[in-house]
Amino acid sequence: MKIELSKNELKTLVDLIYFAEMVYSLSKEELSEKTGQYDKVVQKLLKIAQQSGLKDMVVEGMEKEIDFADDFFEAPHINKMIDNYDEECFWEELIMRLALRDVIEEVGKEKFLEMDFMEQVTKRIEQEGIYAEEFEKNGAQNLRILNMGLPF
Numbered sequence: 001m002k003i004e005l006s007k008n009e010l011k012t013l014v015d016l017i018y019f020a021e022m023v024y025s026l027s028k029e030e031l032s033e034k035t036g037q038y039d040k041v042v043q044k045l046l047k048i049a050q051q052s053g054l055k056d057m058v059v060e061g062m063e064k065e066i067d068f069a070d071d072f073f074e075a076p077h078i079n080k081m082i083d084n085y086d087e088e089c090f091w092e093e094l095i096m097r098l099a100l101r102d103v104i105e106e107v108g109k110e111k112f113l114e115m116d117f118m119e120q121v122t123k124r125i126e127q128e129g130i131y132a133e134e135f136e137k138n139g140a141q142n143l144r145i146l147n148m149g150l151p152f
């Protein structure tokens with residue numbers, strides 16, 4: 001198979017490889033059977049980038065592996081995308097967990113487990129909407145943890 005990319009498209013591909021590697025590297029233990037395959041493909045693509053003159057993005061690292069250049073991590077668009085990704089993941093996960101907790105508290109764990117999947121999802125989504133609206137309007141300003149035993 002032959003894929004032709006312009007230099008700008010190759011730069012975009014390197015950006016995408018970085019983000020993909022960032023995400024899958026957080027799950028390397030769970031993906032252990034796939035990690036080797038992923039790493040081989042990443043190395044192959046980074047080698048192509050290096051051979052194509054993208055030395056500001058990729059460099060030869062330890063053990064003759066190709067790695068992302070230090071300057072690459074300081075690129076404003078990379079940091080902005082990572083910040084946006086982290087922000088979105090944080091709020092989505094918080095909303096889902098709080099909604100699930102509330103639904104289980106409302107109906108009881110046994111009854112929740114007896115519900116069919118679509119009923120569980122429907123109830124959770126209703127609750128997620130409430131949290132999404134609150135966090136969109138106020139962020140974490142109104143979020144409090146009760147009963148922590150703190151002196152203040």
